[in-house]
Amino acid sequence: MNQLRWPHGLFVDDDQTLYIAEWGNHRIVEWKAGATCGRVVAGGNGLGSTADQLNHPLDVIVDKVRDCLFIADGGNNRVLRWSLRGATSGETIINEGGATFLTMDEQGFLFVTNWLGHEVKRWLPGETPGTVVAGGNGIGSRLNQLNSYLQEILKDHPKYLQDLKEIRS
Secondary structure (H helix, E strand, O other), X not given: OOOOOOEEEEEEOOOOOEEEEEOOOOEEEEEOOOOOOOEEEEEOOOEOOOOOOEOOEEEEEEEOOOOEEEEEEHHHOEEEEEEOOOOOOOEXXXXXXXXXXXXXXXXXXEEEEEOOOOEEXXXXXXXXXXXXXXXXXXXXXXXXXXOOOEEEOOOXXXXXXXXXXXXXX
16 A cells, blocks of 8 residues: 555654554554555544444554554544554544544543544543543633634643644743
């Protein structure tokens, strides 16, 4: 496989392996540094809502400690955990609509931006419910609100949020 259809979310691990949430083909592709083609590591079984299918994945991150992927499966309004040890299906760990962007901090907390709820939640994988850490009070420009699409700056400060319509510093 050497072509992608509407790649969306990207994650680069410490080995410089690229993981791509391929929105148009409903799959996650792993592309090793220097490789001329990638391989499907999650989904790839057509559009769908079963545990082995994705529906327009929006983002992907890798948790090397747990040896798994976390996938924001946009069309199915869920976040999946998918083992990197040859798994053929994933496990729904968050079943709330609107998951858009994902990141994880050094303590293992998963941060999920939710464009429907205009909020960011922090989750400890395996624990429910998540804790709202930003927004969650409807759309708006007040300090306790977020507006429109959310994106987390993933580099060194995963808790620092960028609200694409209401830039606040």
